[in-house]
Amino acid sequence: MKNQLNEDHLGRIWNWRITMVAGLILLSVALLGVSFGPIGLSFPKIIKTLLGGSNGLQGQERVLLLQLRLPRVILAALVGAALSTSGAVYQTVFRNPLADPYLLGAASGAGLGATLAITSSGGNVYGLLPIFSFVGGILAVLTTFFISGKFFAEPNSLLLSGIAVGSFGTAVQTYLQQRHSSALRPVYSWILGELTVANWQVVKWSSLYIISSILILITVSKQLDGLMLSDEESFSLGINPNKLRIIAVAAATLATATAVAASGLIGFVGIVVPHLVRGITHRVTNRSLATIAMAGAAFLVLADLGARTLLSPAELPIGVITAFVGAPFFLVVLRKRRVTQ
Numbered sequence: 001m002k003n004q005l006n007e008d009h010l011g012r013i014w015n016w017r018i019t020m021v022a023g024l025i026l027l028s029v030a031l032l033g034v035s036f037g038p039i040g041l042s043f044p045k046i047i048k049t050l051l052g053g054s055n056g057l058q059g060q061e062r063v064l065l066l067q068l069r070l071p072r073v074i075l076a077a078l079v080g081a082a083l084s085t086s087g088a089v090y091q092t093v094f095r096n097p098l099a100d101p102y103l104l105g106a107a108s109g110a111g112l113g114a115t116l117a118i119t120s121s122g123g124n125v126y127g128l129l130p131i132f133s134f135v136g137g138i139l140a141v142l143t144t145f146f147i148s149g150k151f152f153a154e155p156n157s158l159l160l161s162g163i164a165v166g167s168f169g170t171a172v173q174t175y176l177q178q179r180h181s182s183a184l185r186p187v188y189s190w191i192l193g194e195l196t197v198a199n200w201q202v203v204k205w206s207s208l209y210i211i212s213s214i215l216i217l218i219t220v221s222k223q224l225d226g227l228m229l230s231d232e233e234s235f236s237l238g239i240n241p242n243k244l245r246i247i248a249v250a251a252a253t254l255a256t257a258t259a260v261a262a263s264g265l266i267g268f269v270g271i272v273v274p275h276l277v278r279g280i281t282h283r284v285t286n287r288s289l290a291t292i293a294m295a296g297a298a299f300l301v302l303a304d305l306g307a308r309t310l311l312s313p314a315e316l317p318i319g320v321i322t323a324f325v326g327a328p329f330f331l332v333v334l335r336k337r338r339v340t341q
Contacts, residue, residue, distance in 0.1 A: 018281050022294035026077065029298045033073040033305045034065055038313050041065060072198040075206065075262060076304040076318075077297035079195075080269055082210045082259040084296025085289055086252035087270020089217055092224050093245050093252075094159065098334065101256040101270040104162040104249070108169030109140020110260040114190050115173045119180040129190070130202065130261040137257035140165050141249075192317030193266035195304055206262040213255035214293055220247060221289045266300070266319050268326020273299055275333055 035041045041061060049056030057065055086101035113136020117129040148161040177187055226239040234241040273296040277288050303321040310316060
């Protein structure tokens with residue numbers, strides 16, 4: 001018993017150390033994100049400006065930092081944290097290491113909502129797009145639950161329902177694109193992910209939903225370990241698996257829908273980051289949700305920095321960067337899973 005308590009204590013210390021390291025990496029990457037670009041900004045002056053000190057950035061450089069780069073970096077961090085945490089939770093809930101945040105039709109629903117916004121905006125695209133994509137993602141997931149019949153009575157039927165809803169949403173989206181060919185370019189730009197419309201208003205409303213969702217998931221993270229057991233074993237541990245799944249999926253879906261509404265579809269973050277953290281820490285993923293959130297935030301800030309600078313002054317869609325990293329990583333994970341089976 002004493003040895004077990006010592007192991008638990010050491011485990012908690014180890015987890016907090018890893019989380020602190022992830023936080024320091026996030027701060028370093030964020031500083032790089034606001035500093036580098038077509039116009040470089042001085043590190044000391046950035047820090048002085050953010051701390052409200054004298055001799056900070058002035059004029060256009062100050063506007064560039066506070067009104068353009070800083071909200072973009074913060075939004076990238078929020079979206080990365082949302083997608084990585086949601087991916088880790090989905091992998092636990094559905095007992096599938098290859099599950100991602102878009103599993104239940106959130107991507108297709110948000111894509112359909114964004115397409116409707118772009119084709120009916122009358123010029124105010126970015127005013128309607130977050131609202132339409134957010135509602136579309138939420139409705140798609142609710143439809144998936146409705147079609148599947150009972151909440152989590154059979155996870156496989158829920159996954160199949162998500163595939164059906166996703167296919168239908170994609171079909172309607174394609175139809176609308178063909179009817180409004182002038183909207184093809186903005187739709188595809190959004191589908192590949194973009195943070196070019198980041199501003200403090202977007203950061204404000206998205207942070208409310210994303211941070212609340214992540215806090216809920218971290219609160220129930222220890223109980224989520226029970227979902228990796230059978231339902232009978234979970235009940236014996238005092239866990240109501242169906243109730244816990246509903247809470248976890250609802251919070252993860254809210255975070256995902258908000259992230260999609262704010263930035264478009266950015267793939268592979270929810271697969272790459274949880275597996276990367278698991279491989280480094282050798283800990284159960286759900287015990288490391290705080291670390292996963294920070295690692296996901298750092299990953300997407302770094303990806304956005306690459307999207308802004310690799311072809312400067314032109315800009316790559318951030319989804320292209322994450323796909324370059326994520327696709328090979330996905331194949332490696334798939335390969336290891338086949339070898340271990």
